[in-house]
Amino acid sequence: MILHHHPFLPACRFARLALAEHAIDVELKLEPFWEARPEFVAINPGLTLPMAYDNGRGPLIGARVLMEYIDERYGDMRAAHRLMPADPFQRGEVRRLVDWFLIKFEDEVSGPLVTERILKLEIPAKRGGGAPDSGAMRAARQNIVGHMHYLGALTASRHWLAGDSLSFADLAAAAALSTVDYLGEAPWDADPAVKQWYQRVKSRPAFRPLLTDKARLVAPAPHYADLDF
Amino acid sequence: MILHHHPFLPACRFARLALAEHAIDVELKLEPFWEARPEFVAINPGLTLPMAYDNGRGPLIGARVLMEYIDERYGDMRAAHRLMPADPFQRGEVRRLVDWFLIKFEDEVSGPLVTERILKLEIPAKRGGGAPDSGAMRAARQNIVGHMHYLGALTASRHWLAGDSLSFADLAAAAALSTVDYLGEAPWDADPAVKQWYQRVKSRPAFRPLLTDKARLVAPAPHYADLDF
Numbered sequence: 001m002i003l004h005h006h007p008f009l010p011a012c013r014f015a016r017l018a019l020a021e022h023a024i025d026v027e028l029k030l031e032p033f034w035e036a037r038p039e040f041v042a043i044n045p046g047l048t049l050p051m052a053y054d055n056g057r058g059p060l061i062g063a064r065v066l067m068e069y070i071d072e073r074y075g076d077m078r079a080a081h082r083l084m085p086a087d088p089f090q091r092g093e094v095r096r097l098v099d100w101f102l103i104k105f106e107d108e109v110s111g112p113l114v115t116e117r118i119l120k121l122e123i124p125a126k127r128g129g130g131a132p133d134s135g136a137m138r139a140a141r142q143n144i145v146g147h148m149h150y151l152g153a154l155t156a157s158r159h160w161l162a163g164d165s166l167s168f169a170d171l172a173a174a175a176a177l178s179t180v181d182y183l184g185e186a187p188w189d190a191d192p193a194v195k196q197w198y199q200r201v202k203s204r205p206a207f208r209p210l211l212t213d214k215a216r217l218v219a220p221a222p223h224y225a226d227l228d229f
Numbered sequence: 230m231i232l233h234h235h236p237f238l239p240a241c242r243f244a245r246l247a248l249a250e251h252a253i254d255v256e257l258k259l260e261p262f263w264e265a266r267p268e269f270v271a272i273n274p275g276l277t278l279p280m281a282y283d284n285g286r287g288p289l290i291g292a293r294v295l296m297e298y299i300d301e302r303y304g305d306m307r308a309a310h311r312l313m314p315a316d317p318f319q320r321g322e323v324r325r326l327v328d329w330f331l332i333k334f335e336d337e338v339s340g341p342l343v344t345e346r347i348l349k350l351e352i353p354a355k356r357g358g359g360a361p362d363s364g365a366m367r368a369a370r371q372n373i374v375g376h377m378h379y380l381g382a383l384t385a386s387r388h389w390l391a392g393d394s395l396s397f398a399d400l401a402a403a404a405a406l407s408t409v410d411y412l413g414e415a416p417w418d419a420d421p422a423v424k425q426w427y428q429r430v431k432s433r434p435a436f437r438p439l440l441t442d443k444a445r446l447v448a449p450a451p452h453y454a455d456l457d458f
Binding site: 048150 | 293298
């Protein structure tokens, strides 16, 4: 599969995790979406990442579109370890949580922090780059507290976020948190159960490539790649 | 099915259309989400609507969660007229467009217009109600122009938004546009093909209940319920 991506967008990290869990070979292509390249706009007017092609067919645009495709096309390969449960209401719970982390958490936490602290350093001023907005960062740092409590409530009653098994919900949440953790902005002391859950996801072989990602102008927090942080 | 909803949220209108197209009996329950009733927060911490129960099981939270459930559980009933295509890439295109209208169009157009012109009149001041923000309305009125062009590009090359057949994409787009049209904010003169497409969706029996919705303090535009507007 070919995946057009940016390494610090949670939706793209989620796609990489989902593909790696299914052992699907991926060729990554970096897309500097803020440049709005005409060829990219023509096929993807929302400039949405990730965007994938499978065996020359596509595009599959957006992380949740790709998630459903991966499950429908390649889900059988994981058999009993499928990342989408069989029960229709549990499937709904997985989808709800994926939306929570890729839309709500992104709006309130990961989007602002990644934009202000990583992307704005790479984006030219005429396309919206420049100095970080300290108000946006402050709001995101307040918002993450509520999300850590919510993760705490989920991990207190469930082994994985959507139930007894690893699912797309865990990958989406961990992908989003990993971008925040790179920046040293994840308050792990808030809840030991959340930290243990994240350690379990982080220890999966699929996660390893994410831990070697480097932003060009921002170094990772010292514990970022450490499995025993 | 029991559907907790608000009549002017596009996501809830989309759910009602999808259920009606599948001829599923629905009991509607109005949820004044801004009140954040403790019983509602406890099961639905994001206060996300619509929320559904089917035969006592649930909740199914969010329009896209409900869409996948309806298709998986009841899609066979529509046989050749199923609202989700069989081809995996066309399925991706339907999902991409549903997200476009329920997330992007909602963020940029329908959310601000409905919030400023309808909801803020109903919501108490201490919960965010009050006078409309003219800047937010002005931005939404500018944003809708680009979206009408995009709809024009889609309807110029396709009979329905995602291809040759009616799909969830048409229902999501028409649901979102209908809230804007209630307010007289849909610039139908911009593109005759868009207007014709909307007339086709609006003429479906499933659409009729939406045309009788009334906001408590805002009258509909004169042409709102007219099929030959």
